[in-house]
Amino acid sequence: MANKQISQMGLPKSIANVFAARNVFTAKDALSLTEFELMELLDVGLAQVTSAVAHISEIVCPPYQTALSLMELRVQNEHLAGHLPTHMKGLDEALCGGIPFGVLTELVGPAGIGKTQFCLKLSLLASLPANYGGLDGHVIYIDVESKFSSRRLIEIGVKSFPEIFHRKEMAQEMAGRIHVLRPASLSEFTESLQQIKVSLLQNQVKLLVIDSMAALVTGEFEHGAPRQKTLGWHVSFIKSLAEFSRIPVVVTNQVRSQSRDETCHYFFQVQSWNETIEDRTRHDSHLVAALGINWAHAVTIRLVLEAKSGQRFIKVAKSPIAPPLAFPFNITSSGILLLSDDGIELTGPDINTIHCQGLSLRFCWGNLQKNIKWMPKTTIGHY
Amino acid sequence: MEVGRLPISASQRSKLIAAGYTTLSSFSSLSPSHLARDLKISDNEAAEIMRVASHSHRLDGSAGGCGTVNGAQTAWDMLHEEEMFPRITTSCEDLDNILGGGINCKEVTEIGGVPGIGKTQLGIQLAINVQIPVDYGGLGGKAIYIDTEGSFMVERALQIAEACIEDMSECGGLLRKDSQACQLKMHPNNILENIFYFRVCSYTEQIALINYLDKFISEHKDVKIVIVDSVTFHFRQDFDDMALRTRLLSGMALKLMKLAKDFSLAVVLLNQVTTKYIDGSFQLTLALGDSWSHSCTNRVILYWNGNERYAYIDKSPSLRSASAPYSVTSKGIRNSASNCKRIKMM
Numbered sequence: 001m002a003n004k005q006i007s008q009m010g011l012p013k014s015i016a017n018v019f020a021a022r023n024v025f026t027a028k029d030a031l032s033l034t035e036f037e038l039m040e041l042l043d044v045g046l047a048q049v050t051s052a053v054a055h056i057s058e059i060v061c062p063p064y065q066t067a068l069s070l071m072e073l074r075v076q077n078e079h080l081a082g083h084l085p086t087h088m089k090g091l092d093e094a095l096c097g098g099i100p101f102g103v104l105t106e107l108v109g110p111a112g113i114g115k116t117q118f119c120l121k122l123s124l125l126a127s128l129p130a131n132y133g134g135l136d137g138h139v140i141y142i143d144v145e146s147k148f149s150s151r152r153l154i155e156i157g158v159k160s161f162p163e164i165f166h167r168k169e170m171a172q173e174m175a176g177r178i179h180v181l182r183p184a185s186l187s188e189f190t191e192s193l194q195q196i197k198v199s200l201l202q203n204q205v206k207l208l209v210i211d212s213m214a215a216l217v218t219g220e221f222e223h224g225a226p227r228q229k230t231l232g233w234h235v236s237f238i239k240s241l242a243e244f245s246r247i248p249v250v251v252t253n254q255v256r257s258q259s260r261d262e263t264c265h266y267f268f269q270v271q272s273w274n275e276t277i278e279d280r281t282r283h284d285s286h287l288v289a290a291l292g293i294n295w296a297h298a299v300t301i302r303l304v305l306e307a308k309s310g311q312r313f314i315k316v317a318k319s320p321i322a323p324p325l326a327f328p329f330n331i332t333s334s335g336i337l338l339l340s341d342d343g344i345e346l347t348g349p350d351i352n353t354i355h356c357q358g359l360s361l362r363f364c365w366g367n368l369q370k371n372i373k374w375m376p377k378t379t380i381g382h383y
Numbered sequence: 384m385e386v387g388r389l390p391i392s393a394s395q396r397s398k399l400i401a402a403g404y405t406t407l408s409s410f411s412s413l414s415p416s417h418l419a420r421d422l423k424i425s426d427n428e429a430a431e432i433m434r435v436a437s438h439s440h441r442l443d444g445s446a447g448g449c450g451t452v453n454g455a456q457t458a459w460d461m462l463h464e465e466e467m468f469p470r471i472t473t474s475c476e477d478l479d480n481i482l483g484g485g486i487n488c489k490e491v492t493e494i495g496g497v498p499g500i501g502k503t504q505l506g507i508q509l510a511i512n513v514q515i516p517v518d519y520g521g522l523g524g525k526a527i528y529i530d531t532e533g534s535f536m537v538e539r540a541l542q543i544a545e546a547c548i549e550d551m552s553e554c555g556g557l558l559r560k561d562s563q564a565c566q567l568k569m570h571p572n573n574i575l576e577n578i579f580y581f582r583v584c585s586y587t588e589q590i591a592l593i594n595y596l597d598k599f600i601s602e603h604k605d606v607k608i609v610i611v612d613s614v615t616f617h618f619r620q621d622f623d624d625m626a627l628r629t630r631l632l633s634g635m636a637l638k639l640m641k642l643a644k645d646f647s648l649a650v651v652l653l654n655q656v657t658t659k660y661i662d663g664s665f666q667l668t669l670a671l672g673d674s675w676s677h678s679c680t681n682r683v684i685l686y687w688n689g690n691e692r693y694a695y696i697d698k699s700p701s702l703r704s705a706s707a708p709y710s711v712t713s714k715g716i717r718n719s720a721s722n723c724k725r726i727k728m729m
Contacts, residue, residue: 002587028587031594032627034634057594062582064599067528068575071537081538096538103533232620240584243533266667266686268695268704294619296498297655300534318499320507320536323713348690352499 002028002060009059015052018042027060084126084207084248085133087160088329090341091314094322095301099248104239104298106213108253108289109305110356113312114331115252116147117156118305119209121335122250124157126207127177132161137206139178140196142189144215148180159334186216193237200245208241212252214290231291235298251299255287255354287354306355314338317351324351391435398422399432407436412467414524414605417517465489469522471513471608471649473505474547474716477707478694482683488522488607488649491640491678493614495654495669496685501692501711502653503534505685506610508716509651510578511544513608516569519551524607524648525577527596531589531616535580544574546714579603586617590631593638600646609642613653615670629674636678652679691719 003026006019022041024030030053033041038049065073074082083097092098099105099122107115123141128134141148154175157165165171183189199205217231242249289296296302302318314329316322325343329336385406386399402421404410410418411433419429456464470485479485486492486509496502510528515521528535548569579599583589600606614635622628643650657670669676669684676682682698688708695706708719 002585027591028585031587031590032631034630054594054598057591058598060588060591061595062584062588062592064527064579064581066576067535067537067540067578067580068572070580071541071575074537100536236617236620239533243582243584266684266695267661268684268697269686269688293498293656293658297613298532298616299498300532302499320503320534321539321542323711349687350690 002026004060006030006056009056011052011055015044015048018044019052027056030056031060078246079130079135082246084122084135086122087125087133088327088336088338088341090325090327090338090343091316093341094316094325094343095319096321099250100301101246101248102243103249103300104242105248105250105301105303106253106299107250107303107305108255108317109354110255110287110307113305113307113356114329114336115305116211117152117331117336119211119250119252120148120153121156121160122248123178123207123209124153124160124174124335126248127174128161128164132164135206137177138204139207139209140199140205141178141180142192142208142210143180143182144189144210144212146182147211150175153178155333156335159332183216189216190234193234193241197241200241200247205245206247208238208247208249210238210249210251212254213295214252214254217291231295235295239298253295254290255356256290257287287356289354304352304354306353308355308357310357315346315351316343326351389432389435391432395422395424395428395432398424408467411436412469414517414522417523468647469517469520471509471522472515472520473709474508474512474550475707475709475718477718478709478716481694481696481702481705481707482681483702486608486649486651487681488647489643490680491636491643491650491652492681492683493652493654493669493679494683494685495656497656497667497687500685500687501709501716502685503536503612504539504711505716506612506651506653507535507540507543509608509649510610511540511547511574511715513649514574514577515547515551519554522607523605525579525603525605527579527581527599527606527609529581529583529589529592529609529611531583531611532613533582534612537575540575540578541571542713543715544571547574550714577605579606583617586621586631589617590635593635596642597638597645600642600648604646606646606648608649608651609639610651611639611653613655615653615655619655619670625672629672632671632675633678636675640678640680 005026006024006029007016009016009027011019019025019030019042024033024038024041030038035046035049035053038053039046042049078101080097082101083092083095083099084101085092085098086095107118109115119141123139125133126135126137126139128136130136154165154171157171157174164174181192183192196205196208200208213231238249238251296318299318300320301316301322304315304317306313306315312329312331313326315326316324323343324346326346327341327343328339330339331337386396386404389396389407391399399405399410399422413421413433415430415433416426418433419426422429465487468488470479470483470487472479472485473482494502494505506528510526513522513524513526515523517523548571551569581592583592596609618628618632639650639652642648655670656667658665659668660666667686669682676698679698680700681696681702684695684697686693686695688706691708692710693706693708696702696704710717710719
């Protein structure tokens with residue numbers, strides 16, 4: 001809509017020609033100027049400019065829907081009113097049915113906590129036939145860190161849905177629906193995103209997984225500042241992909257340790273300064289999400305996976321629907337499993353903190369191989 | 384001013400007096416449709432009466448005060464007008480208190496905070512609360528929700544709408560006669576139907592929409608609140624030229640302010656936060672820079688204080704800076720957990 005040609009908008013011929021003569025071709029060109037700038041550029045009166053801008057605006061502006069029609073549309077057209085169930089009962093209930101379509105859902109947590117396991121399980125679920133609670137569709141899995149394991153995928157499938165995966169041709173069909181992309185750099189990733197757009201339009205893909213978003217940029221930049229900038233375009237693009245194809249998009253994010261000079265306070269909170277210093281020394285081992293606050297604003301749902309005294313938890317840290325709940329979970333051969341479907345309700349900013357305490361050493365060894373480059377950064381402090 | 388002095392037809396005047404509206408102020412805060420119902424006249428006729436009333440009201444004021452400048456309003460009139468306009472409650476008493484009763488119509492209020500603090504929740508809550516009928520102390524208006532991030536969730540809006548109706552029918556028990564009529568009218572679906580939802584996918588569309596709102600609202604006069612969630616998103620992603628960004632943003636802010644004044648509606652802008660390097664340390668501030676911070680009449684910052692969510696009035700011409708706790712529950716925005724028992728969802 002933004003790039004719509006002004007000449008196609010049915011403006012009076014005389015004024016449309018003036019726009020064209022001054023190289024103002026699209027709605028974006030015109031609306032990026034203030035009315036006075038336009039007056040000067042086009043050399044026409046204010047009244048004409050105002051009416052032209054009003055006309056352009058009306059054509060470019062998106063149509064409205066009432067919230068009711070929005071809801072009815074979803075209930076009618078979409079599986080479970082637009083949710084992909086995770087088959088973790090407690091979590092599904094909290095999220096009103098599962099991972100919602102059309103928005104970004106982020107998994108953030110330390111290495112080896114189970115983010116990839118979660119993604120694998122979701123990919124399987126999306127590919128399952130509808131009568132098993134799946135979406136009966138294809139999955140695009142962007143595997144940046146080369147962590148995707150087909151063997152593990154099939155194992156989870158066999159253990160959780162034996163009736164499907166014991167038949168070899170079914171297993172083949174399910175696994176055949178999951179397309180793994182392995183971009184090696186940000187520019188390759190950008191390219192594959194654009195290709196994905198095309199296949200999404202053909203409506204067969206029901207889930208997009210990006211594992212992980214942080215690895216894409218940490219590979220290229222060492223410091224925080226350029227990272228935020230580079231991702232700006234990607235954030236918008238991925239969000240619009242999710243929106244227009246109405247599929248769930250799941251992205252993972254890594255963690256890094258919080259550096260000392262980072263505060264999370266406003267200027268008017270100085271009175272509690274002493275307390276915060278104390279706070280910070282006490283929680284020295286705190287981890288924060290690798291992608292910063294700009295990214296955090298962009299995701300609609302954030303699930304934090306953490307370990308506290310040896311127990312893993314999955315926390316609904318940001319969600320417009322779910323209350324701040326934490327569920328203990330475990331990773332078994334059939335994938336990620338909740339130990340309890342009753343979430344523990346958390347109060348305060350605790351919901352956002354990421355712990356990595358007492359993740360059993362044995363487990364870490366198992367994962368050390370694949371995570372070796374992240375170990376020193378995130379977890380070594382705890383042993 | 385007495386109704387008898389209004390330049391309206393004799394039959395309309397007698398209807399007004401018969402319905403108990405003897406002075407101008409007794410009915411000027413009503414919506415035209417409400418007046419139409421009371422007087423059993425058509426909506427158009429009621430709107431005409433309202434127009435005439437507000438017109439002569441202004442004349443009356445300027446005759447007594449200063450009629451020297453055309454189009455100016457005396458401070459006294461403004462005070463009167465301000466008092467007449469009900470505010471939009473946030474459903475959290477403490478928050479309403481520091482806001483002087485709620486979100487003010489005719490003003491632009493900016494609300495910012497870290498991810499997950501409850502900005503969108505507050506936005507949805509306001510879109511629903513603006514619809515609380517006049518009988519229950521609300522505005523009985525409609526809402527425009529401009530979603531730039533895709534974070535509006537209908538499921539959540541439905542939850543909050545249901546809770547809102549529940550609360551109303553509880554307090555409506557006192558006015559038993561009225562409440563029946565109202566219960567019939569208020570169904571969650573009606574509430575959802577009165578939220579006009581615009582999904583904006585680029586900053587060009589955002590500017591276009593703000594330009595177009597003027598026309599849209601003249602066609603939908605009941606709209607009493609415009610919520611932009613968030614004003615920041617596209618302006619944060621797509622810009623290299625910061626001077627251009629500032630120009631466009633301030634142009635947009637001016638248009639929003641004009642909308643708020645012209646149609647007596649509340650404009651609520653949700654903003655994101657960013658970190659800024661001040662005096663040798665990083666601090667959180669609202670995004671879009673310093674010149675933007677002049678654009679809004681009121682600025683409210685949501686933040687974590689210990690284990691509780693707090694709202695802080697950062698800037699306001701009429702309110703003192705203060706902070707108050709609030710909480711986000713399954714029913715929506717409510718008083719903080721320490722003040723009222725929190726209802727668990729599960």
